[in-house]
Amino acid sequence: MKSGEPHRMQALFGGATDGGFFDLPRLAPAQTEAADVVVLGAPAATPYSSVGNYCAGAPAAIRGAFGWPGVLDHYDFDVGGPLLPAGARGVDWGDLDYSETDFAANRETIRQAVARALELGAVPLVLGGDDSVPIPVLEAYAGRGPLTILQLDAHIDWRDEVGGERLGLSSNMRRASEMTQVAHIIQVGARGIGSARPDDRADALDWGVRFFPLRSLRRDGFAPVVDAIPRGANLYVALDIDVMDPAIVPAVIGPAPGGLDYWQVVELLEAAAGRARLVGFNLVELMPDNDVGGRGALVAARLAALMLALAARQRVTA
DSSP states (O other): OOTTOOOOHHHHTTSOOSSSGGGOOBOOGGGOSOOSEEEEEEOOSSOOTTTOSTTTTHHHHHHHTTOOTTGGGSOBTTTTBOSSOTTOOEEEEEEOOOOSSOHHHHHHHHHHHHHHHHHTTOEEEEEESSTTTHHHHHHTTTTSOOEEEEEEOSSOOOOSOBTTBSSSTTSHHHHHHTSTTEEEEEEEOOOSOOSOOHHHHHHHHHHTOEEEOHHHHHHHOSHHHHHHSOTTOEEEEEEEGGGBOTTTOOOOSSOOSSOBOHHHHHHHHHHHHHHSEEEEEEEEOOOGGGOSTTHHHHHHHHHHHHHHHHHHHHHHHO
16 A cells, blocks of 8 residues: 555455455446346436536446455345345446437437346446436336336426436436336435426426425334335335435535435335335435545445345345
8 A cells, every 4th residue: 555545444355356346246248148136337328518427436436435355245234144145146337438428329328238237137226427317227117117216315306407408417307207117206305405496396296206305204204105105016216315414425516404314215225125126226416526535435335235235135035
C-alpha cells in the first residue's frame, strides 16, 4: 500500500478481488449459459444536459465498496448465511458501454442486456446510473406482465417532460405507467419538494398509484405498504438511494431531510420478498462525487447485496 492511501478491509483479507460484485464470477452475456441472478452496471441512459452523467461512476463505486476476495463464502449476519445459498448461481456482467451523445443507443444497450438476463430466467440486478435507467430496464419486460413496481424514492418521478426530454430521470414512473406490462405501481418515501407539480400527483392517483409518503410511514409503519403488494405478484423493485436519509447516504444530487435508515429499507425489502416474487431490481442515483468516505457506496452495496440474497433464495426454493 502506498503512503497516504486509506487502509481498507480488502488489504486485511488478501487484497482487491478480480471478481465482480461481492466477488461474483465475471462473465460476458454470451458466456452465460444459466444464472439465477445477473448483476450489471448501467452507467447512463438519458441524462439531462444540465447535469450530464453525474452518476456514471456509481456502478464501479458500488462494486469497490466491498471488494474482498472470497467474500461469497463468508457468513453474512444481515441475511443469516452466505449471500448465495447452496445451489444458487450468480454472475456479474460488468458495466455496459454508454455514449455521451447517443442516448437512444444507451437505452437499447440496457434493454438488450436486461432482456438477455430475462431469457435466461435470471433476476436482473441493475446498478445505475441516474434515474432514467429504469425506463429501458422496464421496457425489457414487455410481454412479461403483469408487473408490480415497488418504487422507493424521495421523489415521485411523474413529470411528462423536462426541457423537452420525456425519458429523463424525472419521468420514469410516468413512462412506466404507459407500459402495458405494468399493472400496479406502489411509491414509497416521497418527502419534501421535488420536480413534481400538483397535476403530476393527480395524474398518478388517477392512474392508480398507491402513495406512501414518509409522513404516512412515520404514522402507520410499513404494514400498509406490504399489504398493497398483490400477494404472489411479479415484483420489480426500483430503489433510488435518495429515499434514505442524507445523513446516512450523502452521495445524492437531491438530498431531502428525514429519509429512511438502513434497517428500515432492509426490513421493507425482506417483507416485500416474503409477499411477492422478485423479478428485477435497480439501484440508482448514487453520486460518487458527493460521497463522504465511500459511506453512500457502502450502503448501496449492502442493499444491492441484500436483493441478491433475497432473489437467489427465492429461486432455489421455488
